[in-house]
Amino acid sequence: MRIIVHNAKCQGHARCWAQAPDIFKLDDDGYILPGDIQVAEGEQLLASQGARSCPERALEVDRTSAARFEPAAMQPRTGEA
């Protein structure tokens, strides 16, 4: 999973950081640092909650890779069981 950061929309509410300071890093003024965020395996829920907390809608959750991967990886197992 990846968080797409729309920096131009960020207005420094810092709500993402309040949810997950280790995932959403802010500059000295309290605005999010530029660059998309690659989310580690165990942090997906926290990251998507942080993204959903942005009042300006500056954070977009991109699940495309995960969405294609997981069900395919799961299917054979459920199928065989």
Place this chain on the structure above:
Amino acid sequence: MAINPVPDHVPPEMVRDFSLFTSPGMPPTPNGDPHAAVACAHDGPPIFYSPYNTQDGRGTWVITRAADQRKVLQDAETFSSHRSIFSSILGETWPTIPLELDPPAHGAFRSLLSPLLSPKRVTALEPAVRERAIALIDRITASATSCDVMKDFAFPFTVSIFLRFLGLPDQGLDTFVGWAKDLLHGDDVERPVAARKIVAFIDELATNRRKDPVDDLMTFIVQAQIEGRRLTDGEIRGIGVLVFVAGLDTVAAAIGFDLAYLARNLKDQELLRSEPDRILLATEELLRAYPPIQLIRVATKDIDFEGAPIRKGDYVSCATMIANRDPEEFESPNTVDLAREHNRHAAFGYGPHRCLGSHLARREIVIGLEEWLARIPTFRIKEGTAPITCGGHVFGIENLILDWS
């Protein structure tokens, strides 16, 4: 007070008898709930025209939906902040800064101030904020089992934090609170008098700090540079006045409405007292339910916005208390649910003018509630008393007598 006639371009069917100043529940009301009263704006069309919706009796478009307010507030090119709300009280037209500047001029001033109020800086202020809250509450409990929360806690707490931030001594506290009250809730005579006093005070402070610099905000401002030059006297005044006004009344009003809610809802009060970890999330819900501010923008060009024929020069109102009760944005918006998640409320505005003090304001409210609940047993509104609330440009609560005997 003069009411401007409804302009010809406003279709009569879009005019509604609604006003943040004169509708039911807006004038001072004992046991009022002005936030619930304005939620009725959602019973009608998403955008309408109110013929009387500013302090000086102007008409405004009223944007009710949170999503539409976001569009307006994020688009400073079409919806300008040039409106001289403060200086017009004096019959003048200079902007408070950064509030009434538009990008790109706005950005330079905002960048100057934002490190001073950043999340990091606020974390550093936290111990002083907590100490102040504890000292005030201890003084109250030492001699009484009842108090006026506004006079004895909310105002002295928020104003003294703020004075410390500005670098001013606590002695001025009562005077400053008086000015702020007259400015925000006074009549046509009191308001200009208060505005003139605030301007004179800021001008004098700037002069003093130029002569004898100390480590405080005003010294920082008079020494600061933007784009390679010092600030002009007018710019210094614009910043000083805004910072003075922005933090005086808002946080105190928030704490007042929050404690009034808890005094009337004992289950929620007990929940927060026994599980203080919930206060952080609860504060967001209380900011959603009881935000104090109406935002005004001025259209810079003709635009048909979501079906409303907005014309250049029209005033557009984004009342945070209306957006925060939008059923399309919040499930059961009129229910206060202290565990509400994903609470992207509009209390601090949206777009480039997002409240610079939001991080400080949040900490003050959270700490105020934490220390109050930890030190004061079950409290109720004192029998025979009624908190007086009012609407307007900034919603307020005048008195809140609580009793825990």
